[in-house]
Amino acid sequence: MMQLEIKNLSFSYEKNQQILHNVSVSFQNGSDDQTSLPTAIIGQNGAGKSTLVKLLKGLIKPDQGQILQDNQAISTQSVAEIARQIGMVFQNPNDQIFKNTVSAELEFGMKNLGFDKMKIRENVAFVAELFSLNDVLDKNPYDLSLSTRKLITVASVMAMDPKIIIFDEPTIAQDLRGKKALSKAIKLLSEQGKIVISILHDMEFVYDNFPRVIVMNEGEILADDTRERIFDDEALIKKAGLDTPVAVKIAKLKK
Numbered sequence: 001m002m003q004l005e006i007k008n009l010s011f012s013y014e015k016n017q018q019i020l021h022n023v024s025v026s027f028q029n030g031s032d033d034q035t036s037l038p039t040a041i042i043g044q045n046g047a048g049k050s051t052l053v054k055l056l057k058g059l060i061k062p063d064q065g066q067i068l069q070d071n072q073a074i075s076t077q078s079v080a081e082i083a084r085q086i087g088m089v090f091q092n093p094n095d096q097i098f099k100n101t102v103s104a105e106l107e108f109g110m111k112n113l114g115f116d117k118m119k120i121r122e123n124v125a126f127v128a129e130l131f132s133l134n135d136v137l138d139k140n141p142y143d144l145s146l147s148t149r150k151l152i153t154v155a156s157v158m159a160m161d162p163k164i165i166i167f168d169e170p171t172i173a174q175d176l177r178g179k180k181a182l183s184k185a186i187k188l189l190s191e192q193g194k195i196v197i198s199i200l201h202d203m204e205f206v207y208d209n210f211p212r213v214i215v216m217n218e219g220e221i222l223a224d225d226t227r228e229r230i231f232d233d234e235a236l237i238k239k240a241g242l243d244t245p246v247a248v249k250i251a252k253l254k255k
């Protein structure tokens with residue numbers, strides 16, 4: 001079993017302007033309770049979602065509180081150690097793409113982590129197939145659409161085989177085909193026993209793919225529960241300034 005635990009985390013970018021207030025939450029794999037399910041983090045713009053996942057990845061340091069991976073503080077781990085354990089797909093793919101061919105980009109993270117050639121070839125083939133990238137492997141990512149670039153970053157991080165994978169808004173700019181590939185990837189990662197966490201604004205995608213939902217509001221966790229209970233709670237959804245997924249609205253009309 002693997003565990004990621006956040007204890008009493010507070011954070012501010014600037015003095016006297018606290019962004020996260022005493023946040024505690026945990027994620028794990030391999031148990032049958034809801035902390036092991038693929039988890040969506042939802043909430044209005046500015047709620048603190050991106051800040052929370054940056055802290056999880058060790059990109060910024062908390063003012064107070066702890067982030068523990070298997071009972072070890074991530075603050076004691078090197079950047080390389082964290083990279084091996086925690087993969088993160090940023091909101092904007094342009095922040096994450098460095099190479100001038102898709103295949104070099106897919107290989108890049110694995111090379112940095114010292115994967116052997118056979119494994120690199122195997123993983124590139126797997127993610128290229130999963131995200132329909134075989135026809136563009138020799139292309140420059142910047143000659144491709146934003147949606148394809150985003151899928152390339154998801155594929156690159158998956159290829160590195162991290163134990164924990166965090167997505168920041170993976171569905172931005174995606175059409176139905178892209179969303180289907182992402183759904184398949186999330187299911188697969190979960191079946192492989194990875195901890196899957198994603199920030200999302202697309203409530204339909206949340207409802208279809210994430211059995212556990214964390215609602216953030218003004219730097220706090222308002223609720224952490226199953227998607228059914230979260231979206232059934234109209235007062236909660238309203239307080240957090242969110243929408244109810246269409247499927248839930250229809251089910252309620254039928255009642």
Ligand SMILES: Nc1ncnc2c1ncn2[C@@H]1O[C@H](COP(=O)(O)OP(=O)(O)OP(=O)(O)O)[C@@H](O)[C@H]1O
Pocket residue numbers: 013014019043044045046047048049050051052
């Ligand atoms: N680098 C920064 N410096 C100062 N303030 C920041 C910085 N990044 C974010 N903030 C502020 O922190 C607060 C939380 O931002 P954050 O990006 O975590 O929210 P979010 O819930 O991810 O929003 P969004 O859905 O728009 O991405 C906001 O008020 C934002 O203006």
